[in-house]
Every structure is written in C-alpha cells, then in structure tokens.
Amino acid sequence: MSAMQFGIFTVGDVTPDPTTGREPSEAERIKATVAIARKAEEVGLDVFATGEHHNPPFTPSSPTTLLGFIAAQTQRMILSTSTTLITTNDPVKIAEDFSVLQHLADGRVDLMLGRGNTGPVYPWFGQDIRTALELTVEHYGLLRRLWREPVVDWSGEFRSPLQGFTLAPQPLDGVAPFVWHGSIRTPEVAELAAFYGDGFFANHIFWPASHTEQMVRLYRQRFEAHGHGSADQAIVGLGGQVFMRPNSQDAVAEFRPYFDNAPVYGHGPSLEEFTAQTPLTVGSPQQVIERTLGFRDYVGDYQRQLFLIDHAGLPLKTVLEQLDLLGEQVVPVLRKEFAVGRPDRVPDAPTHEQLVAARRESSATGAADVSPSAAGRQGEQA
Incomplete structure (x- = not known):
C-alpha cells in the first residue's frame, strides 16, 4: 500500500432518486452498499468506511455487522467507519465488536470515533447531549485501556465501574485497531487526537477550506506539543465529495437535481455557490485531480483521502x-x-502490519506505547 490511502465513505442514506421519484427499500440500500464496497476493492481503492446512524433515512445502525459481511467478500481493502459514536456506544461493546472484526478481517480494520450530529440519539442510548464532550473523553480513555490491558479495573462518571474485566477476544496480535478522531468543527476532538497521538480526520465537506486548515493546524501543533513527533508527522485524513463525468458540463447537469434535493444541503446554496465555497467537486476527472491535489496546499502532506x-x-x-x-x-x-x-x-498511513511491527520494536527497546508516526516509519522500512 502506498504512503497515502484512498477510499470512499458512505452515510447510508435512503433517499428517493429525484429524477425518477423511486426510493430504494432499506434492504436494497444495504445490499447496494455491499456492492459498492466490493467494487471499491475491485478498482484498487484502499479503504471502505461506513457511517453510523440510528434514525431514518439512514441504514447503518450496526457498522461492524456490515463490515463483517464485507470482510468475507474482500481480501485487501481496509474496512473502517466514518463515524463510530464514542458518546452513545458503550466502550466495552466497541472494544468487543472491533476485536471480533479484526480477527475476521485479518487485521484489515480501523475506526473513526466521533460524537455524531443527531441530538435525539443521546436519550435513545441513555445519555445526555449536554455531556457530549465529557462522554467522549471518558469513554475513549476506557476504550484504550480495554484494548491494551489484560485486566481492567475502572470507575468513571458515566457508566458503572469495571472490576477485573478482561476483553474477549483480545485484539488481533495484541494490537488495537488504529483510531482516527473525526470532527467537523470541534477543537476539543483535535486536542483529544493529538493528546493520544491518534489520527485526526477532518470531514472537509460542508465547510470552507480555511476552516479545515485551521482545525488540522491545531491538531498538528498539539500533536507535536504532546511529544509524538514533529507537526508534519501527525496522521491526517480528509473527507471529500465528488461527482464526475468525462465532460464537466455533463457532470454538472446530471448531478444538479441530486444536489438540489439532497437531505443535508438541498434547497440551500446553489451548486455553483457550494462548489466555490467548499471542497465539493463536480466535473471531469482532471478537475477532481487538480482540486484534490490542492488540499495539500493547506493541510500539508497527509495520509488518507476518502x-x-x-x-x-x-x-x-x-x-x-x-x-x-x-x-x-x-x-x-x-x-x-x-x-x-x-x-x-x-509517515505512511498506519496499517495493522505496521502497528504490529512497531509494537515488536517498542517491546525490544522497552518503549511504553507505539506512536502512529513510528508505525508509519516502520512501514517505510518494511
């Protein structure tokens, strides 16, 4: 795998086709997502990621179930999430689900943690949205320990204590899945990623480039301040959104009705305004190439593009x-x-193999933990 990883992510929305009025069933949408993932591997992409939503019109309420099914039908691609809700999921269940998925997929697994953007989800899972940031910090601190310690004694504010808890199964090869922290607008999430030396994923869809630049700069500065390496060794991922046809005018004409009626940004700014103000690119493959290469101008060299x-x-x-x-x-x-x-x-984008190799090296030298930049450098030497 190359220094950078390229892939796709899905939000799993069930939306009527505005050009025909036809709405797929939930079953059709789920099966289509599997077909899309298989095609992504077939055409040589590195990563497939799914969101997590618990409300209509979305289908991916159980990401690891979907990814486990896809794992059985792929051989090479990394399977990830474009959000795993660290706030409303129990850290014990996250740890278990992803450990199982690691074993099923032979380590082709990582995940992106986020708070989500749907307020009603919190009470559905017994939580209070007013404590979202505190939940994020506490839950992630516990999740890290569950993946790294054979026996965990823990107490906190938001869930019952653990006494003598052992995760089963243990992470594959004793190495936790690599964690990205995803955020659109929350500096505290960039700080959390930097504190632990994890990856930071900027959604990079609905906001102008200047905002993404600011968030990534903050993460890089704090990554260095916390001693994980230099700022340019921090692990950065970007989202993006494209629609292409060989002729750019055809792309714009075909995509316009979908844009105008999209659940998230439809009935707002025009397609032209939105593409001018955000990284959305609608046009020819060459235009997508040029726009995407421009991302490096304001975030630096980075590791993952979805x-x-x-x-x-x-x-x-x-x-x-x-x-x-x-x-x-x-x-x-x-x-x-x-x-x-x-x-x-x-560093390269972290993979399971790199993390295992870096862990062996750190064990030999007596280091306490493995930074992602060390794992990436390990990959360069492999």
Whole structure:
C-alpha cells in the first residue's frame, strides 16, 4: 500500500432518486452498499468506511455487522467507519465488536470515533447531549485501556465501574485497531487526537477550506506539543465529495437535481455557490485531480483521502460508474502526484502490519506505547 490511502465513505442514506421519484427499500440500500464496497476493492481503492446512524433515512445502525459481511467478500481493502459514536456506544461493546472484526478481517480494520450530529440519539442510548464532550473523553480513555490491558479495573462518571474485566477476544496480535478522531468543527476532538497521538480526520465537506486548515493546524501543533513527533508527522485524513463525468458540463447537469434535493444541503446554496465555497467537486476527472491535489496546499502532506460518492439518491449504476472513474483515472494520478516532494519523515498511513511491527520494536527497546508516526516509519522500512 502506498504512503497515502484512498477510499470512499458512505452515510447510508435512503433517499428517493429525484429524477425518477423511486426510493430504494432499506434492504436494497444495504445490499447496494455491499456492492459498492466490493467494487471499491475491485478498482484498487484502499479503504471502505461506513457511517453510523440510528434514525431514518439512514441504514447503518450496526457498522461492524456490515463490515463483517464485507470482510468475507474482500481480501485487501481496509474496512473502517466514518463515524463510530464514542458518546452513545458503550466502550466495552466497541472494544468487543472491533476485536471480533479484526480477527475476521485479518487485521484489515480501523475506526473513526466521533460524537455524531443527531441530538435525539443521546436519550435513545441513555445519555445526555449536554455531556457530549465529557462522554467522549471518558469513554475513549476506557476504550484504550480495554484494548491494551489484560485486566481492567475502572470507575468513571458515566457508566458503572469495571472490576477485573478482561476483553474477549483480545485484539488481533495484541494490537488495537488504529483510531482516527473525526470532527467537523470541534477543537476539543483535535486536542483529544493529538493528546493520544491518534489520527485526526477532518470531514472537509460542508465547510470552507480555511476552516479545515485551521482545525488540522491545531491538531498538528498539539500533536507535536504532546511529544509524538514533529507537526508534519501527525496522521491526517480528509473527507471529500465528488461527482464526475468525462465532460464537466455533463457532470454538472446530471448531478444538479441530486444536489438540489439532497437531505443535508438541498434547497440551500446553489451548486455553483457550494462548489466555490467548499471542497465539493463536480466535473471531469482532471478537475477532481487538480482540486484534490490542492488540499495539500493547506493541510500539508497527509495520509488518507476518502470520497463520498453514493448519497442523495444516486442510483447504484451511477455510483459504480463513479468508482470506475476514481479507480482508473483519478486515484492512480493522485498516488503518483502526492508522492512527489513528500518528505521521508512523513509517515505512511498506519496499517495493522505496521502497528504490529512497531509494537515488536517498542517491546525490544522497552518503549511504553507505539506512536502512529513510528508505525508509519516502520512501514517505510518494511
């Protein structure tokens, strides 16, 4: 796998196709998501990630179930989440689910933790949205211990204490899945990622580039301040959103009705305004390449780029065509161009194999824990 990882993420929305009025069933949408993941591997992408939602019109309420099914039908691609709700999920259950998934997928697993953006979810799972940040910090502190300590004694504010708890199964090869912390607008999440030396994923869809630049800069500065390496060794991921056709005018004309009626940003700014003010790119593969390469100008060299391509009612056939364009015309160029001028000290995106190798090295030297930048450098030497 190259220094950078490229892939797609889905939010799993069930949305009527605005050009036909047809709405897929939940079963159709779930099966379509599996087909999209399989196609992503087929065209050479590195990562497939799913969101987590517990309310209509979304289907991915059980990400690890979906990813386990996909794991059985893929061989190479990393399976991840584009949000695992650290606030409303119990850390014990997160630890168990992802340990099982690690074993099933032979380590091709990581996850992105986030708070989610749907307020009603909190009481559904017995939590209070007013304590979201405190929940995030406490739950993640426990999750880290569950993956790293054979016996855990723990007490906190938001769940019952644990006495002599042992996680079963233990993480594959004794190495926890790599964790990204995802956020659109919360500096405290960037700080949490930096404190632990984890990855930081900027959603990079609905906000202008200047906002993403500010969040990533904060994370990099704090990563260095916490002693995990230099700022340019911090592990950064970006979201993105594209729609392509060989002719850019065709792309704009075809995508416009989907944009105008999208559940999240429909009936707001025009497509032209939105593409000018955010990283959404609608046009030719070459335009997507140029826009994406420009991300490095304001976040620096980074490790993971994920694209959203299957939302707003786009039919499966169209999404699979988007994947063909990504795999054949866009990602090969991005891999080559992003490697140009990339300093040797910038780590690769972490993989299970790199984390295992770095853990062995740290055990040999007596180091306490493995930083992601160390794991990435281990990958460069492998």
